[in-house]
Amino acid sequence: MAESSSLSSPSKPWSAYVHDTYIPTVLEAQELSKVEDPENEPFKSKYLAIEKLSNLRHQGAAYSRAEGLLCPEEKAECKDMLAMLDLRRGTLALDTEDPSLADKLLTSASLQLKILEERNVEALQDAYNLLGVIWSNRDEQKKAESYLLEAQRLYHKYRAPTQVAAPVSRAPCPDIEAYQGPPSEAVTGTGPADAGNRGPSVDRGTSAEEQNSRIEAGSEPSPERTEEFENTENSSTSASKPALDVPPSSGDRQPEPAPETSGFKTETSAEKESEGGSREKAEFLYTMTAFYLAQVYGHSRQQDQMAEFLGITLDRQLRMGHNFEPLEWAQNCAQVSGYFVQQGDYETAAHCLAAASLVLERAGITLQTENGGDVVANVLIGWGRLHMQIIGNSRSLFTSAADENALSAASGPGPAPAVLQDRSNLQPPANGKASAGKAPPQPDGQQDSKPTQRQLRFESLNLPSTGALSGCDETGGVRLYEDAVKQFNKGMAAFKGALEYYRLDGHVTDHCSILFDISTLHKYLAFLESNESRVCQLHKRRATRLEPLVSALNPSAFSGVWRQLTYELACINQEIVDVRLSHSRPFAKYGPAAKDAVKFYTLFLDSFRDAKGKVPEKVPEGEEEEYLLAQVQLAMLYYKLYDKQNEERRIEHLVTSLELYTAFLKYVEKHAVKGMDERVQVCREMAELLPTKINAERASTR
Template sequence: MIVTSEMTAKEILNDFKENYGKVRKLLDEDSKNDPENEPYLSKYKARDILTNMCDSLKNIDSESNVDSIKLHAMLGVVLLNIGIIDMETEELTASERVLTEAVDLLSPNGSKPEIVTTLINIYNNIGILWSNRDEPGKAKGFLLQAKDLYESFKCTLQMPLPIEYVIGNMGEAGAGDFMFLEKAYTLTLYYLAQVFGSLKENLKSAIYCHVTLRRQLQYSDYEPIDWALNSATLSQFFAEQNGFFQSRHHLAAASTILDSYEQKLNSVQGDDEGFLAKLETFKHRSADVARCWAKYCLLLMTASKNRLMSDAETVTDAITDMSNLKIEDDENICGGDAKNLVFPDIDVTKYESKIIDKFLLTYQDAREVFLCCQNWLNEAKKYYKLDSLASDYIELIQDSSQSFSYLAFFEEDDERRAKMHKRRIDMLEELIKQVNPTYYLQYCRQLWFELGEVYSDILNIKLDKLNRCKEKPTPHALKKINLLCEKSIENYDHFLNSVKDKNGKMPLKLESDVIRPVISAYAFMGRNSMKRIAVDKSAQLTNLQKSYDSYQAVVDICTNDKDAAIMMREEFSLCQEMVNILPIKIKRLEIELAAK
């Protein structure tokens, strides 16, 4: 039988449709059930089919009556899938080769409706490939090509045509086909966010993250839990840049999306495994968003404290929306204006109205933020328990302690400030009784060090009050001062002993993460030993000797460890000075005691 050109074209399309259906089933369904000892079984089967399809398409002659753009579109999809499989099976060189071939094939007709979505996906995957090779600069170049292609195609006002349209001779493309292009472009922006992060362009990375989230909302193309968590996580970056306007907005959006998701969960309540798993995930991630809200409060309080403690000239700078930052927006992703980093498609006023986004100036300002912080921490503690998720629970208590510390900064009344610090002591001491240092040594060290600091804070409040008082201090007041000194030193001692070796000796070279706290602990112990109030010269001598020993420990560490000396230059200098001064005082006291 003589095969006509028209029949050949039809057979080619049908053959492609049948084989591509097999490939999609292998990749989308069968691969999920591959055995552990052959994790890529279905992918390899799919690649074999795709390779045969590729060879067949390349061998079609010009008389087949298949439109060349259609033919390129079909071959491009095949090459894209082969490239993805090669990447997923860790054959990166092969993946690069086949994806590059696809670019060379499709780029001359990149703006054609049948080609554009596939080519953007190819650029995206080459971007991923170079990211996997730790070459973010090269990845960025391909991803920006994808971005430029999308933008130029949008200007043509054409409707993109998916491969299903190309091979199926369906009617006119619709909104669903338009979404294939939009999803591909959203992925481009997402990958650019990762690449800019790798390039240490953190602000630009954050902007791309925001635009990705905004587009997902715009096209209702997101998983609520993942979206909320990503938005809440992004809020932390903005808060660290003093972008409290943007940070609060992203947190409010996260909570709004979670509320909507909870309503859907409640409408389909059940007791099957699927529903219970979703409910557990919701509770878990809701607790995480609550923690992000608490971090927002803490960052706002600490930024406000630092601002008030800085030079008077800079205190006038009250910008909390990043409008003072210069945004290099070469790709025109947010118009160069940080105020554009919002989600216009959802109403978030319910949560934004609960807390301010401006620097705190008064105790009342701080108290309102403090109360919000405590509420969010309590929400998080409903999920994170000491007996099941100890590390997270410990961090929540530490955050609670810090919130009291920042509130105390804004409190002018000494007695009330001391009570706030006492609350910190109560919660930290109760916690450390329940935490096993064998398993949670790092956290115990943090708790001991913080307790040493808190006792020192109360000690300084009491001493200032004592120095201002014209009357002779009562024995109770003196005993309180000494007790605070002892408790502070005791906790610093616990911390230092945890760093020492089995023989009770400090290592000759400290790990970098403990240099600062170890030297600070010895310096605090030196100061607090001298703050003890002694009733006789013998006790004074003992206190001076303990103070000298602590300062000498710092000098020994910094003399033996250049890194420590450089990192703690100021403390090292002060301790050297004290080591030179104290022996004179000690000698004088020894002479006075001997003369008795």
């Protein structure tokens, strides 16, 4: 990309240069930027467009420097035109994966356009949005946030429905859209809408591939797919920095309204025309600002802010048709419900899930739909987790404080239920799934400041009551066991529906994740059950659903799922043991469950051994806690298997228990493991007492 080496004096009057040179060249560059080049030269046409715009800027700079050639109005107009050329070139530089050049050009453009920002609102919005993308992809989230908040400020100050831009005396930049070519010839093609208001004018394409080309080379899309709305199905990015996703159809192209047949309310053409092109464009760009802010806050793990702006995005997409695609919108809305479940706002969570369900229904998407069945299944999973959490939240309503402690001790060491998946990073709406979050938008015309949770309502859908919270009190829990059973049945129906799509053959991770959720659903109901036999039956149902996976899965191919499975089964059987022991039942009542718990804890611990069967020197940090807890629980179980009728096995079990306690203490001391002081104390006491007990047992058998 070479600029002209020499700077000639302007040879035409300013108006002739604008009409004959500037506008035709910009239109030509726009057309070049839309060309799809071959894979071996993917940016050939865009490079040519940048070159033409660079030469054009070189020519325009000559007018700016010429003494006495331009009147004050023309000189101001020239400076803004140069800034607009920098904005166009910066946008193309980002498209061609040159973020350093894009940063330089966009920063230069924004500094000039900000001098009279009220005349350049849309151009500045776009520049700040793209600068936010660049700095987020560099993992500089604070700087990305500052640019995006500046774009938000511009919208609220000048373009929010209650605001009217202050008039200025300066003439606008030449209206490229109205240009019809030189007098001697017609030029085909149209420029961007509202170029007269200095909106960015390069059409960045309509495909996801073209849009994603803005992402910095080497970066990957947002790392956690559903996994992510997350930690089942969590995937990790190979790049150290997160990439800010750019939704398809973004850019300075005017947003297209949703089809009339979609059944969703959007602004009519007459309404949009009455507002003017700049208002429509500013609204679209602010939707993009909200979307980018949601991702930046997701990368920064500021879940409240992420959810707020994701909700603003969803609401604006629905009302205004900005990048509205029913499938992606429903997925994102289902995911955002997870945040409200986490916050205990079950009413809003149910509203989001009902909205997602209705959008899918109106779009004719079912579990059997080839492209979209997974989204229907994900919405069902969301419903299942909502009902599951309602039951879990009801535990304190069924027990006194003292009983709660007893139940906690009896519930076993099972892992925290995976009610929500961590999908803090958002995928582009057309290419992936978004993250869960809270996002209550304000009505247009109001500042989108920190809202209350209950504000997220999709009024245009006219949603009927779902009855999802039937029987719940003001805390979101149920007080009657019969109501808990109703929630349980609704949750089971939702999970079973999701399993129709996520079958084991082809969807191993998702299938197992749902079965783990079903296990947790049974566990929560067991907390509310007072009958010992029924409690044990609920736990046995958990094991019955999960045990077939032990033989069905290859531990090498699905090591993560295998470990979670064996640990879960060990905890289930130990919970049965604890329930029986809490009622002082004999060994015959809890022995089989104790032996199964030993079996699965052993399988879990053995999965960490290397190919030679050697115990690991250091367990990965993310799995260390479960590994150590399994050692302790297994040691306790071997002690509980102490059987006076079998002297040889009795001593063998006590020795194994001592070995496990000793191994635990050595590991914790060697690696300075934190947060296990109480367990360390108990294990140290057991390690001191067991040798005496073993010696006494051996002496008694002689």
